[in-house]
Amino acid sequence: MAQEIKVGLCRGCGHDQCHVKAIVEDGKLIKTINYPESPFTPLWTTEGCPKQRAMVELLYDPRRLNYPLKRKGARGEGKWEQIEWEQALDEIAERIGQIRDRHGAEAVGAIIGFWNEQWDIARFFNNFGSPNVANINAPICSGVEAFMNIVCLGGITCYGPPTDKVKCFVMWSGEHWTTAGIKWKAESKADKIIVVNSTGSPQARKATIWLQPRPGTDTALGLGWLNVIINENLYDKELWRGGPSASTN
Numbered sequence: 001m002a003q004e005i006k007v008g009l010c011r012g013c014g015h016d017q018c019h020v021k022a023i024v025e026d027g028k029l030i031k032t033i034n035y036p037e038s039p040f041t042p043l044w045t046t047e048g049c050p051k052q053r054a055m056v057e058l059l060y061d062p063r064r065l066n067y068p069l070k071r072k073g074a075r076g077e078g079k080w081e082q083i084e085w086e087q088a089l090d091e092i093a094e095r096i097g098q099i100r101d102r103h104g105a106e107a108v109g110a111i112i113g114f115w116n117e118q119w120d121i122a123r124f125f126n127n128f129g130s131p132n133v134a135n136i137n138a139p140i141c142s143g144v145e146a147f148m149n150i151v152c153l154g155g156i157t158c159y160g161p162p163t164d165k166v167k168c169f170v171m172w173s174g175e176h177w178t179t180a181g182i183k184w185k186a187e188s189k190a191d192k193i194i195v196v197n198s199t200g201s202p203q204a205r206k207a208t209i210w211l212q213p214r215p216g217t218d219t220a221l222g223l224g225w226l227n228v229i230i231n232e233n234l235y236d237k238e239l240w241r242g243g244p245s246a247s248t249n
Contacts, residue, residue, distance in 0.1 A: 007035060012051030012058075020052060029056055096128075105129030168192040173218070175203055196221065 003025045010018045010032065019038035023030040032055050058064070068088035073079040096108050109132030110125060112118045118135055125133050149155065169190040195207035196218070204210045213221050229235050 003030070007038075010049070010052045010055060012049065012055060018049070018052065029059055031056055100129070106132060109133065111135075166190050168194065170194045170196065171203060171207075172196045175201060 003023055006022045006024055008020055008022050010020050012018075019035040020032045021035045022032050032052055068083055068085060069080040070083045070088070070091075071079070072081045099107050105128055108125075108128065108130050110121055112121050112133060112135045118133075122133050125131070167190055169192070171193065173196060192208045193206065194209045194211065195201075195204045196211045196213065197204050198212050198215055211221070
């Protein structure tokens, strides 16, 4: 059976950033491998993140839902029937239209999963007349750091790849050793690596300083750092010029 190699993007984490090569046999994905020739590799490719390696299993998992289901019977009974996509779309459109006519557009909302879904759904709800679109990334993924970047720095600065010119890296709770190889490459060149992680990990064992806060006390640790940095004038005042004032706010 002839195999083909196709270039694509891994969707394991929703960012659609890491370029991969897909090994396809008779129209079926066999496995994914790294794509070192990609011009984006120095920025994003993680050299085999576990999420990338799980793509085949995820795609063909027999438990994956590939068609719409409609509740059959009373709520909570767990009874469902498979219906066609056209029927599902028609019934959803009719139902949310009834809700809008009776209660107003803002009575309808949506919860989005991955980033790659949010733009189309957000645009739909904008035209529908409702601002009620929530993203699960906000509490469990990058939403928190993005929000704090906007508040403190005026924009999102946390998504770019790290530079190999940094002298000290702080890795807080993440696991770049196994899930973001390109970031770890840059971090490992730093003179000092500080890992904040309650659990032992390959990354923690490579750290210059490994801090193990009790679970739930990370905020206190971070505030303690800020207290020392501000009170001892260890921050670059020019960096804050024109932005939020660390000394007054």
